Amino acid sequence: MTAQKEQTQTGELVVQHLITHLHGIHAVDSGYGRPMLAAIHIIVHNGHAAVVDTGSNASVPRVLSALARLGIAPEAVDWVLLTHIHLDHAGAAGSLMCALPKARLVVHQRGVRHMVDPARLWEGTSAVYGAERAFELYGRLVPVAPERIVAATDGLEIDLAGRRLRMLDTPGHARHHICIWDETACAFFTGDTFGLSYRELDVDGRAFIIPTTTPTQFDPAAMHASIDRLLSFQPCSMYLAHFSRVTEVERLGADLHRLIDTMVAVAQAARGEGVARHVEILAGLEQVVREETARQSWALSEDDALELLRMDLELNAQGLGEWLDSRREAAAGLVSA
Template sequence: MPDFLEDLGHGIYAIDTGFQRPRFDAAYLIVENGRAAFVDTGTNHAVPRLLAALAALGLAPEAVDWVIPTHVHLDHAGGVGLLMQSLPKARALVHPRGLRHMVDPKALWLGALAVYGEEEMQRSYGKLVPVPAERAEASHDEQLLMLAGRPLRLIDSPGHARHHHAIWDERSRSWFTGDTFGLSYRAFDVDGRAWVLPTSTPVQFEPDALKATVARLLAAGPVAMQVTHYGRIGCSVDEVKRLAALMLDQVDEMVALAESLRAAPDRHERLKAGLLDDYLARLRAHGHAAGADAADWLALDAELNAQGLEVWLDRPAR
C-alpha cells in the first residue's frame, strides 16, 4: 500500500493529498462491495494520488459512484473537476450553495485569489476544471445516499462555511466533518490523544451556527470524526465529546478576543498574535512542548483565522 494511503477500517481509507506538507490535507475513499465514493479531493495536484489509491486497492476508475466535497474551499474541492474526468461513472454531490461554483468555478477562483494571491494560487491549486452540469447535483439536509447498499447521511453543517455539509457513516459511526469539527494535526498528538483548534478561515465564519452544527454532530453519538486536516480522531463517544468541548471553548475565546480588538488600529496583528499565543498555551496544557516548530506550523492558521474573524466582525448583518 502506498505510504500516502491509510486503512482506517470499515472500508474507509485516508489519502494524504500532499497539499502544503505531509499529513495536512486528507481526502477519503469509502469502499463498499466493490463500489467507491470520494469525500473531499484536495487540489488538482492530488488527483494522481487519488487515482493511485484506487489502483492500489484493486479498483477501476469506473467503480467510483460519487465524489462528495464537504464544501467548495479549494483544499477540499479544488480537484473535483479534474478527478471526475478520469471517473466516467461518478457524479458530484455538492451542497446547494456550492454547486454552481463546481459547475462554473470562476467566482471560486477569484474569491480564493483575494485571500492567497496569484503566485500561491498557481503553486498550490492550478487551473480549476469545471464539473459538467449533467454530472453534478445538489445535496439536501437529511439526504440518504446509498453506496452499494451502505447508507450515508448528509446534513447541512454551517459555521465554517454556508456551503458545507457533513456525511454520517453508520457503519463506522463516524462523521466526515470537513472543517466543521476543526483542525487536528497528528504532529500534536500526545500519548495517542488528539488536540483540535477551530478554523474561522474567510469568509463565512459564524460562531453560533458552528456551535449548533457541532451539537448536531454529537447527537448521533459518533465514536470518531474524519477531519480533512488531518485524519481520523477520537476512539470513543467520550473522546469525541472531549474534543468537541475543547474546540467550542476555543470558539468562545476567539470571539471574545476579536470583540475586544474590534476598534484597535493594529487589530489584525494583535488578533493574529493573540490566537497564536492561545494555541501554544493550549498545546502546552495538552502536554506538547509547543516550541518554535509548533509556532511555525500554526502561523498560517493564526493568519487565516484572524482574517476570518475580522470578516465576521465587519459583516453588516451582525
C-alpha cells in the same frame, strides 16, 4: 510518509500516502502544503467507492494511485462528495470527475453553481492568496457538467453499493458546508466543521483539536450548533480533512466549544482597524496556542506548535476580522443579519 509500510501511533497501516482505517475507510495524504496537512478519504464497500473531498489538482494522481492499490477501477467510483467548496477540499473536483467516468458529484446546494462555473470561486481564492500563489496551490479549475452534480440538501441520503451515507447541512465554517454520516462506521466525515487535529500534536495516540475560523463565512453561533448536531449522533469517530481520524469525540467537541468562544473573545477585544486590528487578533491567537500547549501538554514546544499552525492562525485571524466586519455591517443595516 514514505514508500515503506509503517504503523502510526494508533495502529493504522500506512503505505505510500495511504492510511487504512476501519470499515473500509482509507485516507490519502493529498500532498497539499506539507505531509499530513490535508486528507482525502476513500470509502470502499462491496467493490465500489466514494471519494470524500478532492484536494487540489496535484492530488489527482495520488487519488488514482490509491484507488489502484485498493483494487478499485475508476469506473467503480460511484460518488465524489465535497464537504465544502474551499479549494483545498474541492480544487480538483473537475479534474477528478474527468478521471472517474461514472461518478456523480455531491455538493451543498449553494456550491452547485460554483462547480459548473468556478470563475467566482477562483476570484474569491485569488483575493485571499493572490492570483499567482493561488495558481501554484490549486492549478486551473475544471468545470463539472451540471448533469453529473447532485445538490446536497439537508438529510439527503445516497447509496454506496448498499451502504447508506447521509448529508447534513453544517454551517459555521462556511454556509456551503456539509458533513457526511456513515452509519456503517458510526462516523462523520467533517471537512472543517469539527476543526483541525494535526497528528504532530498527538501524545501517545491522544488527539487534540483547534477550530478553524477562516474567511469568509465564519459564524460562531452556527458552528456551535453544527458541532452539537454532530455530537447528538454519538459518533465513534470523526474523519477530519486536517488530518483524518480522531476518537474521544466528546472531549474534542468540548474543547472546540471552549476554543471557539476564546477565539471570538480575542477578536472582540482587538482595537483599531485594518492591519493594526489583524496584527492584534493574530497575536491573541498565538497566545491561545501557547496556553493550549501548556494546558494539553502537546508533543511540540510552544515555538514548534506556532510554526506548525502558522498558516492556520493567519487564516483564522483573517476570518475573525471578516466576521467582526460582517456584524458591524449587519448592525448598520448594510446587509441582512
